[in-house]
Amino acid sequence: MMPAEKELLIEDIEMELLLTALKKMYHVDFFNYRQAHIRRRILTNKIRFNMKTISEMTEKVLRSTDYAKQLLDDLSINVTDMFRFPPFYNDLRTQVMPMLKTFPNIKVWIAGCSSGEEVLSLAIILYEENLLNRTSIIATDFNAGILEKAKSAIYDSDKIIEWTENYNLSGGKNSFSDYYEVNFGIAKFNENLLKKVRFIEHNLMNENSFGKMHLILCRNVLIYFDKTL
Amino acid sequence: MVFLDLEVKKPSNPPPLSHISRPYLNTLKSIKKIMKIKPEIILIGGSAGSLEVLIYILSHLSMKYVPPIVVLIHTSENNKSNLVEIINFETPFHVQSIQNFETIFPNKVYITPPMYHLQIERDLTFSFSLGPKLNFSRPSLDILFESAAEAYKSKTLAIILSGASTDGTDGAIRIAEFGGTIVVQDPLTAEVPIMPLSVINNVDSAIVLKTEEIVQYLNYLMGD
Numbered sequence: 471m472m473p474a475e476k477e478l479l480i481e482d483i484e485m486e487l488l489l490t491a492l493k494k495m496y497h498v499d500f501f502n503y504r505q506a507h508i509r510r511r512i513l514t515n516k517i518r519f520n521m522k523t524i525s526e527m528t529e530k531v532l533r534s535t536d537y538a539k540q541l542l543d544d545l546s547i548n549v550t551d552m553f554r555f556p557p558f559y560n561d562l563r564t565q566v567m568p569m570l571k572t573f574p575n576i577k578v579w580i581a582g583c584s585s586g587e588e589v590l591s592l593a594i595i596l597y598e599e600n601l602l603n604r605t606s607i608i609a610t611d612f613n614a615g616i617l618e619k620a621k622s623a624i625y626d627s628d629k630i631i632e633w634t635e636n637y638n639l640s641g642g643k644n645s646f647s648d649y650y651e652v653n654f655g656i657a658k659f660n661e662n663l664l665k666k667v668r669f670i671e672h673n674l675m676n677e678n679s680f681g682k683m684h685l686i687l688c689r690n691v692l693i694y695f696d697k698t699l
Numbered sequence: 700m701v702f703l704d705l706e707v708k709k710p711s712n713p714p715p716l717s718h719i720s721r722p723y724l725n726t727l728k729s730i731k732k733i734m735k736i737k738p739e740i741i742l743i744g745g746s747a748g749s750l751e752v753l754i755y756i757l758s759h760l761s762m763k764y765v766p767p768i769v770v771l772i773h774t775s776e777n778n779k780s781n782l783v784e785i786i787n788f789e790t791p792f793h794v795q796s797i798q799n800f801e802t803i804f805p806n807k808v809y810i811t812p813p814m815y816h817l818q819i820e821r822d823l824t825f826s827f828s829l830g831p832k833l834n835f836s837r838p839s840l841d842i843l844f845e846s847a848a849e850a851y852k853s854k855t856l857a858i859i860l861s862g863a864s865t866d867g868t869d870g871a872i873r874i875a876e877f878g879g880t881i882v883v884q885d886p887l888t889a890e891v892p893i894m895p896l897s898v899i900n901n902v903d904s905a906i907v908l909k910t911e912e913i914v915q916y917l918n919y920l921m922g923d
Contacts, residue, residue, distance in 0.1 A: 474876035475852055506818040506846045507828040555814075 484524035485509060491531045496538060498612070499675060500545060508545065515544045539615065546613045551629065552587045553636035558689070559591060560641050567599045570684055576605040579680055581688040583609035583669070586620025588687065590649075591640075593663040598643045602666060608680055610672035617669045623659040627652045735920055738856035738880065739766050740803070740819075742847055744840040744867045745860030746773035748890025750785075752860050752910050757790040757808065759914040762921040765792070767803045769819075769847075771811040771840055773862065783810045799827045811838050818846035834866040844870020853878030856920075858913060860884045862894030871898045871905070881905045882913060 489508075493499045500508050512524065519537070521527050530537040553559050570576050576596075583589050589609045596602040611617050630652065637646040650659045674688075743753060749772050757768075772782065786808065787794035794808040803809070803823045811817050815827040817838045826846075833839040840859075844867060847855050855874050859867050861884055871881045883905045886892030899905050908916055 472853065472876065472878045474848075474873075474878075478849055504818075504820060504826040504828070506820045506826055506849070509849075510818070510828075510830075510842065510846075 488528045491528045511545050550584045550587045552591045552633040553640045556636050556639035563641050577683050578607045578685045579683045580609045583611050585616050607667040610670050612673040614671045621669050625657050627655050627657040739854035740851045741768045742857040743770045746862035748861030754789045761918050766805050768808045797825050801825045816842045819850045821850050836866045840867035841870040845873045848874040848877045855879035858882045859898045861889035861891045863891045865897040868897045868901050871902050875902045883907050885909045
């Protein structure tokens with residue numbers, strides 16, 4: 471057996487122990503996530519925090535809440551942008567909005583909302599279709615910290631150029647800059663966009679749903695779950 | 700099965716292109732003297748200048764049975780959607796894109812779609828993920844290669860073609876660590892030599908071959 475193969479066997483056991491620690495201490499279960507993906511995230515974190523072994527990470531998870539939160543953050547990160555993949559939002563405008571218009575009160579659930587870019591994007595579309603006032607949105611994520619960020623509607627301004635292009639490609643009716651202000655490299659989006667949004671901490675794997683919904687968005691969360699989930 | 704390490708003399712600094720001489724490279728003749736390990740997966744990676752080479756290789760393979768072939772070619776966004784059609788048209792294999800969770804089967808050529816990182820799980824299924832670009836690439840060759848090494852171990856064969864970045868080098872190192880085989884398109888014949896050169900400079904056991912030789916080598920490996 472090559473040394474790399476032997477080391478891999480050991481790391482596999484270490485990873486199982488780490489995931490067990492996360493499950494027992496923090497009730498977050500990554501066992502049914504795609505393992506190659508989780509392994510990569512764990513190793514990236516290990517390098518970032520200068521740990522020598524995965525076992526060292528397990529010990530820290532058990533004894534340091536701060537570190538455990540960092541690791542959970544790393545494991546639950548989504549790359550998310552406003553109007554990410556514009557064709558999707560275009561379809562939302564042209565195909566979904568006309569259907570939603572027929573309801574007096576619209577209920578939307580965004581599952582796995584992460585830092586909120588998707589929430590704001592949807593809010594903007596609803597606003598432009600004159601539907602925002604009669605919509606209530608529930609935005610959930612199992613990571614409480616990232617929900618706080620989502621509530622703040624504050625982002626780094628260096629993504630604005632890319633986001634502006636996304637917005638335009640998605641069929642935006644106004645000017646993207648109508649919706650935010652930039653000061654000192656920070657872009658803050660109009661608070662009114664989030665007036666109809668409730669941010670709730672919620673774990674898709676453990677908990678129940680929120681009742682009947684007209685629209686549920688769950689992009690890029692399910693790809694991480696494996697077949698049993 | 701014993702994996703024989705090939706002794707390669709590597710120049711200490713990357714030589715200027717015009718000075719690369721064949722003797723220090725693993726040649727086709729010397730490779731045939733070692734025991735052949737039939738790969739259970741073939742990965743082909745490249746970027747600029749690799750498409751023609753890829754099509755040449757795939758359309759000249761003569762074996763009846765091939766292990767799964769996974770192709771990851773960095774092209775501009777527009778081209779990627781036609782890649783499956785182009786390669787399907789030009790070659791005799793069943794060429795398809797990839798679905799998340801799909802089981803990997805032999806006698807298929809899989810084309811990596813754009814936008815997501817692709818990995819191979821231990822249960823030999825495909826797995827997509829998001830995450831920052833690595834070496835400005837998403838999908839990343841390194842991420843694919845590393846997962847393949849951990850799933851197929853010494854039965855992994857990766858071919859690195861012409862390309863403009865060093866994406867794939869770390870992944871090639873990992874494959875070599877597990878006893879897998881690395882084949883590199885001869886940089887002298889590559890439209891953009893950066894990608895293959897980077898692998899040569901980092902993987903001692905890399906086998907450097909011209910395009911026709913890559914075909915001969917694959918036919919040799921998979922034949923009886």
